[in-house]
Each structure stands twice: as C-alpha cells, then as structure tokens.
Amino acid sequence: MKEKSGIPVSIEFQTVIKDNRGRETVKFDTNGLCYKKDEFTYLLFEEKHEDRKVKATMKIGQGEVTIIRNGGVTMRHVYRINETTEGSYGNELGVWVTKAHTKKIQFLITEGPLKGILQLGYKLYVGDESAGSYTITVNIKEELK
Numbered sequence: 001m002k003e004k005s006g007i008p009v010s011i012e013f014q015t016v017i018k019d020n021r022g023r024e025t026v027k028f029d030t031n032g033l034c035y036k037k038d039e040f041t042y043l044l045f046e047e048k049h050e051d052r053k054v055k056a057t058m059k060i061g062q063g064e065v066t067i068i069r070n071g072g073v074t075m076r077h078v079y080r081i082n083e084t085t086e087g088s089y090g091n092e093l094g095v096w097v098t099k100a101h102t103k104k105i106q107f108l109i110t111e112g113p114l115k116g117i118l119q120l121g122y123k124l125y126v127g128d129e130s131a132g133s134y135t136i137t138v139n140i141k142e143e144l145k
Helices: none
Strands: 008-017 020-037 040-049 052-061 064-072 074-080 082-089 096-110 115-128 131-144
Touching: 008 040, 020 131, 064 096, 074 096, 096 131
Parallel strands: none
Antiparallel strands: 008 020, 008 131, 020 040, 040 052, 052 064, 064 074, 074 082, 082 096, 096 115, 115 131
C-alpha cells in the first residue's frame, strides 16, 4: 500500500446505536484516501453532520482505533480493545468529555485491489451518562480507474 500519498477508496460507513429508546442505524457513503504509515493504516474522508462538512481521520492499529473529526463537529477518541478510554466531542453547543469501553476491534485488509473492513464496538458515556452501545462498520474498496 502507498505511504502518505494514499490510495483513492470508496467508503461505506454504518453506525448502529442501541440505547434505552431502541435502535438507530446511520449510514453514509463517501470517498477518501487510505494509506499506511509505520504499523498504522489511515483512512481520510469527509462526512456531513446535519449539513455541516466534517473532515475525518481514522488511524487503525493492532487493537486500537483513533477517530478524529474536525469541522462542524469536533471529536477525538482513542478506542483500545477491552479498555475504557476518554475522549471529547464538540459542536456549536459546547464540548463534552466522552468515555468508551471498547468491546470489539476487527480490521481485515487485502491489497490488489485494496479492500477492507473495520468493525468497532463500544459502550459510550457522555459525562457519567450512558449514551448506548455503538457498532461501527466501515467497508473500504479501492476506486479503480
């Protein structure tokens, strides 16, 4: 895989949220870049949050995923398998401390052409309040010319 310059990819991003109100699924498709640096795979893409553009970076390593969002929403959180970690989430209303207990990280990737899937499962807390269980699935596929 190319280092730094990145491989153009199509991305299918799905989040399933289960909380005391039920189950909600949020999906979107976008394009981005995928590259490898040291032992990490990076996924760079843009997403929309209520008509606001947000630049997102996912840094994927062995048993660890970092998600960084900048723009209409700001977020930074490191997820480590079987650990509770602290992060932050912000929008025009303010910034909140978040905690996540990560139950699942699975990342499979193949090259020629590039194809991969990331699954991330965690319980999210905002302050001391449970915000539910989240399961994120990201499918990536190299865009062939």
